[in-house]
Amino acid sequence: MRMVVSHPPRLVGVLGGMGPAATADFYGKLVEETPAGDDQSHVPVVIWADPRVPDRSLSLLGQGEDPTPQLRHGIEALKRAGCEVLAVPCNTAHAFVPRLADEAGLELVSIVEVTADALAAAGVTAAGLLATTGTLHSDLYGDALRKREIDPIEPTPDQQDQVSAAIAAVKAGALTPAHRAALADVAGSLLDRGAEQVIAACTEIVLALDGDRVIDPARLLARKVAAISLG
Amino acid sequence: MRMVVSHPPRLVGVLGGMGPAATADFYGKLVEETPAGDDQSHVPVVIWADPRVPDRSLSLLGQGEDPTPQLRHGIEALKRAGCEVLAVPCNTAHAFVPRLADEAGLELVSIVEVTADALAAAGVTAAGLLATTGTLHSDLYGDALRKREIDPIEPTPDQQDQVSAAIAAVKAGALTPAHRAALADVAGSLLDRGAEQVIAACTEIVLALDGDRVIDPARLLARKVAAISLG
Numbered sequence: 001m002r003m004v005v006s007h008p009p010r011l012v013g014v015l016g017g018m019g020p021a022a023t024a025d026f027y028g029k030l031v032e033e034t035p036a037g038d039d040q041s042h043v044p045v046v047i048w049a050d051p052r053v054p055d056r057s058l059s060l061l062g063q064g065e066d067p068t069p070q071l072r073h074g075i076e077a078l079k080r081a082g083c084e085v086l087a088v089p090c091n092t093a094h095a096f097v098p099r100l101a102d103e104a105g106l107e108l109v110s111i112v113e114v115t116a117d118a119l120a121a122a123g124v125t126a127a128g129l130l131a132t133t134g135t136l137h138s139d140l141y142g143d144a145l146r147k148r149e150i151d152p153i154e155p156t157p158d159q160q161d162q163v164s165a166a167i168a169a170v171k172a173g174a175l176t177p178a179h180r181a182a183l184a185d186v187a188g189s190l191l192d193r194g195a196e197q198v199i200a201a202c203t204e205i206v207l208a209l210d211g212d213r214v215i216d217p218a219r220l221l222a223r224k225v226a227a228i229s230l231g
Numbered sequence: 232m233r234m235v236v237s238h239p240p241r242l243v244g245v246l247g248g249m250g251p252a253a254t255a256d257f258y259g260k261l262v263e264e265t266p267a268g269d270d271q272s273h274v275p276v277v278i279w280a281d282p283r284v285p286d287r288s289l290s291l292l293g294q295g296e297d298p299t300p301q302l303r304h305g306i307e308a309l310k311r312a313g314c315e316v317l318a319v320p321c322n323t324a325h326a327f328v329p330r331l332a333d334e335a336g337l338e339l340v341s342i343v344e345v346t347a348d349a350l351a352a353a354g355v356t357a358a359g360l361l362a363t364t365g366t367l368h369s370d371l372y373g374d375a376l377r378k379r380e381i382d383p384i385e386p387t388p389d390q391q392d393q394v395s396a397a398i399a400a401v402k403a404g405a406l407t408p409a410h411r412a413a414l415a416d417v418a419g420s421l422l423d424r425g426a427e428q429v430i431a432a433c434t435e436i437v438l439a440l441d442g443d444r445v446i447d448p449a450r451l452l453a454r455k456v457a458a459i460s461l462g
Contacts, residue, residue: 011281019270024259027280031251037403039250039282046308047278049258050242051270077277077312172268 009044010085010229013078013106015071015097017049018056018090019171022203022218026089029222034230043229046081048074056092057134067093072100079104087111087225089218091131091201095138107228114224115199115217116144126151127215128190128198130163130183130205141201153195159186163205170204183209240275241316241460244309244337246302246328248280249287249321250402253434253449257320260453265461274460277312279305287323288365298324303331310335318342318456320449322362322432326369338459345455346430346448347375357382358446359421359429361394361414361436372432384426390417394436401435414440 016023027047036042053071058064071093078086086106088097094112101108119127129141129152136142142152155163163186166179183205187198191213199215200206206216247254258278267273284302289295302324309317317337319328325343332339350358360372360383367373373383386394394417397410414436418429422444430446431437437447 009283017270017273017275020262020265020273020276021259024255024262027258027278028252028255031255032404034251037405038399039248039284039286039402042248042251042282044248044281044283045251045278047258047276047280048312049278050275051273052240052275053270055270081279081308081312168269171270173263174268 011083012043012045012085012087012225012229013075013081013083014045014047015074015078015086015088015093016047017051018053018093019204020049020051021170021207022089023047023049025207026203026218026222029219030225033219033223034226043226046078046083048078050074056090056095057132060092060095060134060138068096068100071096072103075100075104075106079106085109085225085228087221089203089221091140091203091217092135094140095134109221109225109228111217111221112140112144114220115201115215116141116148116150118220119145119150119197119215120148124150124196126153126194126196128153128187128195129201130155130187130198130209131201132167133160133164135201136160141199151194153190153193155186155190159189162186166208167202167204170207175208180208184211187211187214242314243274243276243316243318243456243460244306244312244314245276245278246305246309246317246319246324247278248282249284249324250435251280251282252401252438253320254278254280256438257434257449257453260450261456264450264454265457274457277309277314279309281305287321287326288363291323291326291365291369299327299331302327303334306331306335306337310337316340316456316459318452320434320452322371322434322448323366325371326365340452340456340459342448342452343371343375345451346432346446347372347379347381349451350376350381350428350446351379355381355427357384357425357427359384359418359426360432361386361418361429361440362432363398364391364395366432367391372430382425384421384424386417386421390420393417397439398433398435401438406439411439415442418442418445
């Protein structure tokens with residue numbers, strides 16, 4: 001099971017805390033996706049998880065404080081700690097982080113690009129999007145999918161309200177079976193409208209929805225990060 | 232559910248990676264044990280998870296490299312990142328870290344002391360110990376328990392071999408039902424010998440054993456850390 005490593009592993013910075021439960025989930029997936037036979041063969045990681053970053057989605061909708069200064073602060077701390085590679089287990093934050101990673105000289109492994117690449121490799125031509133309203137508004141996934149000739153299919157405004165409520169419930173530790181059922185209904189509706197797969201494009205949604213045709217970008221990111229660090 | 236915070240939360244450094252799965256588990260527990268209604272109310276954390284720290288247990292048994300330089304490096308990185316409080320979700324590492332935390336001027340929340348305090352508060356007078364051979368050899372828990380007039384009860388050498396095998400299996404991602412059954416048998420034997428509770432005193436054991444009379448030091452540490460950071 002030990003991976004053959006031809007060079008020292010690269011130190012990975014994880015800009016987390018958005019939210020905290022999603023960050024814990026991501027790190028667990030990174031461990032699972034690493035083919036290591038002992039502690040010492042795992043990916044070396046520094047996780048900056050200061051959850052006091054202003055709401056990314058509200059900012060993108062013009063309704064809240066700009067999170068850029070706090071995101072930059074975290075990225076700079078990871079750089080100072082010696083990280084070379086950056087992973088951010090928050091889809092919405094990807095509206096902000098590519099420029100900040102460039103500024104800091106860190107190699108960003110984008111959760112959006114990794115996911116769009118995986119769908120394209122699987123031959124998917126239409127994908128449903130479950131995401132924060134800010135992620136949809138910024139067209140992060142829409143743009144990445146269309147560039148690969150994949151049609152993005154978004155929830156209706158009423159359905160989006162239910163998605164947002166479920167995300168907030170996960171962040172509040174107050175998820176109920178009704179939230180889970182609503183998310184499953186919206187996902188089903190996107191499949192009915194022609195989506196071949198549904199992207200759980202918010203790290204909180206992954207904690208509240210699973211299914212055969214649900215894509216988990218956090219797991220795809222974890223797999224890619226392990227390969228980049230150890231490969 | 233929002234906790235009333237009278238001062239900014241204190242930045243918590245987590246010296247992790249020993250092992251990685253246990254660190255992910257600890258961070259998940261810290262999130263669960265924090266009474267927060269949104270992302271922003273959670274504990275701000277920096278996790279240093281470089282798993283290339285030499286095996287703590289082997290070193291304590293005089294059979295391996297001293298992990299002190301790598302532990303010191305991680306603790307100093309957490310200090311430089313602005314952390315004030317230190318948590319280490321590895322019981323065995325507590326044979327090394329109190330001195331290093333002192334050197335760095337960080338307040339260590341000791342998993343050993345937190346656990347011994349909780350048992351004393353519950354009126355326990357005898358507690359079983361499931362731990363690495365290094366932790367038993369160093370008498371970390373034995374000493375803390377006896378100071379509180381709690382009798383430590385250790386596995387027999389044959390049983391300890393089974394405990395060590397289960398810990399290694401968790402670290403290798405190769406835990407089987409047989410490992411789980413062996414751990415449960417050893418725990419049952421400690422209870423038969425008079426233990427009122429069994430301490431799962433290795434963060435890997437927690438991932439392979441549960442039960443009514445099993446104490447999880449990682450969860451006790453998480454609860455204490457949340458209280459110290461936010462309280």
